Amino acid sequence: MNSIGYYDGSHMFFGMLFWVLVIIAIALLFRWSNNQSQNNGEDQLSAFEIAKIRYAKGEITEEEFERIKTSLFSKKEEE
Structure with a gap:
């Protein structure tokens, strides 16, 4: 056992996965927002x-x- 404990690298993987998902969510929210603003005049x-x-x-x-x-x-x- 080393001084870090039972660290096997999965913490780094899940940390990176979390930030990738956050970035994707922000990109999708931005894209949805732009689509809504473009469709406001057309659908009414x-x-x-x-x-x-x-x-x-x-x-x-x-x-x-x-x-x-x-x-x-x-x-x-x-x-």
């Missing part, structure tokens, strides 16, 4: 598109749809 529907879908499903009446459409397009003209 506009208010008018949502109103059209709700009207097509029968969730709102024609009068409600026209009121929403008028409200949305009058706000765009003001900007």
Whole structure:
């Protein structure tokens, strides 16, 4: 037995494995974060598109749809 004890090198292996996993986790988190920021504008529907879908499903009446459409397009003209 040497002065280190029962050290067989596995501690160094598991230590390196831990840091490799940490680095991989950080890289995956960074990649996921970038994908989320790029997809924010693409996956969201506009208010008018949502109103059209709700009207097509029968969730709102024609009068409600026209009121929403008028409200949305009058706000765009003001900007």
